[in-house]
Amino acid sequence: MGTGILITGFRGGNSNSASGDFSIGVRGQWIEDGAPVHPVIEMNLAGNQLEFWKQLVEMGNDPFLYSQVRCPSLRFDEVQFSGV
Numbered sequence: 001m002g003t004g005i006l007i008t009g010f011r012g013g014n015s016n017s018a019s020g021d022f023s024i025g026v027r028g029q030w031i032e033d034g035a036p037v038h039p040v041i042e043m044n045l046a047g048n049q050l051e052f053w054k055q056l057v058e059m060g061n062d063p064f065l066y067s068q069v070r071c072p073s074l075r076f077d078e079v080q081f082s083g084v
Contacts, residue, residue: 020049
């Protein structure tokens with residue numbers, strides 16, 4: 001990843017199952033040239049689930065083994081963030 005946000009955690013959110021619209025609080029690191037620059041907090045990831053999953057461009061082979069949800073790293077292109 002060249003420049004973007006590395007999400008390291010989630011802080012609640014909401015989703016409309018009828019429309020697919022969602023908004024989820026996130027925290028993580030701002031990345032430039034592949035290196036962390038500063039933390040990001042109190043940001044929201046928002047969009048529509050039908051469109052959001054079309055933006056998935058890469059999936060890692062690194063599931064987090066110490067969680068009930070064993071999800072690998074995912075890289076998305078052009079998703080919508082708001083906040084600090």
